[in-house]
Amino acid sequence: MWGNKLEVQYACFNEFPVQCVGCPEYTEVCQDQGAELALFAGLSTFAPPQFTRKIVKECKRYHKRIVEYLR
Secondary structure, three states: OOOOOOOOOOOOOOOOOOOOOOOOOEEEEEEEOHHHHHHHHOOOOOOOOOOOEEEEEEEOOOOEEEEEEEO
16 A cells, blocks of 8 residues: 555664674675785875774674774
8 A cells, every 4th residue: 555665773782893793784894905005105205004904894784884903
């Protein structure tokens, strides 16, 4: 009868990101900054960044995101 369906919002009470590891909406992506360091190597006026890798932890369903920088 109704063409539009209402989306039900659920609250997440998990401690992000510690308790989110088993959730299908949670992702961890490790990104290497090697390509960016190669770009900075050609530019002598800028100092290279102090990190070489970063880990992006994200929950797509509840719009939570943390970026951790590693050396």
